[in-house]
Amino acid sequence: MSPGRQGPARGEALARSRARLAAVQALYQMDLAGTDLAEVLDDFKTRRLVPEAEDETVAGGDIDHFTRVLNGVVRRQREIDPLVDQQLAAGWSLLRVDAILRATLRSAAFELMELADVPARVAINEYVNVAHAFFDNDEPRVINGVLDGLARKLRPGELPERA
Numbered sequence: 001m002s003p004g005r006q007g008p009a010r011g012e013a014l015a016r017s018r019a020r021l022a023a024v025q026a027l028y029q030m031d032l033a034g035t036d037l038a039e040v041l042d043d044f045k046t047r048r049l050v051p052e053a054e055d056e057t058v059a060g061g062d063i064d065h066f067t068r069v070l071n072g073v074v075r076r077q078r079e080i081d082p083l084v085d086q087q088l089a090a091g092w093s094l095l096r097v098d099a100i101l102r103a104t105l106r107s108a109a110f111e112l113m114e115l116a117d118v119p120a121r122v123a124i125n126e127y128v129n130v131a132h133a134f135f136d137n138d139e140p141r142v143i144n145g146v147l148d149g150l151a152r153k154l155r156p157g158e159l160p161e162r163a
Contacts, residue, residue, distance in 0.1 A: 018061030
């Protein structure tokens, strides 16, 4: 593969990573502030995901992927939440965990449920990285464990067997 070919692919991957981080931020905002979906979509599309945005962690994010994830989580939340609850430790529910953790799990669960073009391993890794952007403790490991369980349930055979 020529260097010119690798550049755009890496750029597209970075844009999707930024879109995932933005989706978690947007879901968090909707959850805590009660902000309307249309308002959040407009804010991110016109101010936060544009290449010249102040927040470099999401600037230049893939607007289409962001929109797909955000709309998908809202549309399928009644299906997502019970699936995630089943993967959490006994006595825990999605509504009981930190709001950023909840937004991360919902976004990732949606991708595992509906975006077959995203390999399960990629979705898991991407959202573990999102968790690292917000947390320094055990939360990334929790994300990894929950998403591994979800991927095995939603996409049987896609991940290697556990040793």
